[in-house]
Amino acid sequence: MSRINLIRPAALLLTAILAFSVITPAAGADSGFRPDDEDLYFSALNEEIKEDVKTIEVTRGDFTVMxxxxxxxxxDRVSYVFNNLEEGSVRYVKMLVSSGDWVHKGDRLVQVSTTVETADLEALRTQIEVEEQNLEEFMAVNRELMDKYTRIIATSSSANERRMAELLYDRLVAGFEDEYKARTKSIEQKVSDLDKLENSDGTLYITAESEGEVREINRYRNGDTLRSWAYICTICDxxxxxxxxxxxxxxxxxxxxxxxxxxxxxxxxxxxxxxxxxxxxxxxxxxxxxxxxxxxxxxxxxxxxxxxxxxxxxxxxMKDVLIVNKSAVYHDSKGDYVYVYTNGNSIKRYVQTGGNNASVVWIVNGLAEGDRVVIK
Missing domain, CATH: 2.40.30.170 (Efflux pump adaptor protein, beta barrel domain)
Structure with a gap:
């Protein structure tokens, strides 16, 4: 074999060894690519790949979480109907309405029969007399106080005393009106009940106190005794x-x-x-x-x-805050971060977020309006 033929295989072997040493780094040497370092990965992209990177601009807008x-x-308006006939023995006769019926205030709902003893009538008359007497005393006391405060307001030389009298007078008037109406209503109701009992042949009616549809009727049998304030039905507007x-x-x-x-x-x-x-x-x-x-x-x-x-x-x-597409924000053990795209390079940057919804993330700190970030 000639010398030339011996040199050629050796040259080929040397070329292969040199090529392999360039491609494969020595043990312990840095490979130049660390998968866990995404910053270097993005910055090492060649120009052709960089052109394909998708970015989006950080903008201002409204951020809403539903x-x-x-x-x-x-x-909204419901009233409950009870047996409010407190005097005498009340027995159920029949229901005059059905579930779903529309009734007005004062309409008859239930027919009942009553047996009233003379003692019950006298007791009701006594209650009316006592309440009327109490009402007269209440009005007299309030008139006396009103006159007193009026004199102080008109004659007192002390500004503080006049001011205090004015406050007490206003408070007294406001309380007087409400209390007077409540007491008068109670007396009128008892007088009405007494008239019904005195002039009735024993047949009375429980009536509606509001307008609406009859619901949830409580069923009784003819002749059942209705205790005081027994539930009858519900009226719903x-x-x-x-x-x-x-x-x-x-x-x-x-x-x-x-x-x-x-x-x-x-x-x-x-x-x-x-x-x-x-x-x-x-x-x-x-x-x-x-x-x-x-x-x-x-x-x-x-x-x-x-x-x-x-x-x-x-x-x-939130109104007029920094927002960015949800696909641009990543998360690791340190927190939320984005890749800011500047001059062809992507740099990892941690940001403070205020929350996210289905489409965007609210950026509190770390980015500025107009920044471009990489999206997935």
Whole structure:
């Protein structure tokens, strides 16, 4: 074999060894690519790949997060009918209305028969006399106090004394009117009951005290004795509804707009509403029941009474804040971060976020309007 033929295989072998040493780094040497370092990965992209990187601009806009809770439909005005005939033995005769009937105030609901002893009539007359006497004494005392405060206001040389007299006078007048109406109403009711008992042949009627639809009738048999204040039925004004959220929701506040939705077989029905009483309110009705009430703004004919509804509301509603597409924000053990795209390079940057919804993230700190970030 010639010398040339010996050199050629050796040269080929040396070339292969050199090529392999360039491609494969020595043990312990840095490979130049660390999968866990995404910053270097992005910055090492060649120009052709960089042109394919998708970016989006950080903008200002409104950020909203919608939350929801369960609610129940109930009638806004409901009255309960009881046996309010307190004198004598009251026996049930018959119901004069049926469930679903529409009644007006004063309409007869139940026919009853009564047996009244003379002693019962005398007791009722005595109650009326006592209440009338108490009313006269109440009016006399209040007139005396009003005259006293009026004299102080007109003659006192002390400004503080006159001011105090004015406050006491105003408070007395306000309280007097309410108390006078309540006492007068009680007397009138007892006088009416007495007239019925004295002029009746034993047949009396329990009447409606409000307008509405008759519901939930309590059934009795002819001849049953009705105890005092025995339940008869419920009258619901079905023309007005409200939504009740039992237990209350901390995210609801007074006068807050909401959307009420009900799932039905024919599809979802929706209507707007507003919160009239909320868990955080100091209003007495809410402190008792700890319940949120929502007034419905519109016609609820399409809603089915007795079925639950969903109340949707804005738990977060920020105006003119930095927002970015949700696909641009990543997360690791250190927090939320984005890749800011500048001059063809992508730099990892941690940001402070205020929340996210289905499409965007609210950026509190770490980015500026106009920044471009890489999206997935």
């Amino acid at each position: 939350s929801s809770c369960k609610g129940e439909i109930e009638y 079905t023309r007005t509804f409200r939504i009740r959220v039992s237990g209350g929701v901390s995210g609801l506040y007074y006068n807050m707009p909401v959307m009420v939705t009900q799932a039905q077989s024919k599809g979802a029905a929706s209507i707007e509403g507003r919160v009239t009483t909320c868990k955080s309110s100091v209003l007495a009705p809410n402190l008792i029941g700890n319940t949120d009430y929502i007034e419905i703004l519109g016609d609820m004919d399409t809603f089915e009474y007795g079925s639950d509804v969903t109340v949707s509301y804005r738990s977060v509603d």
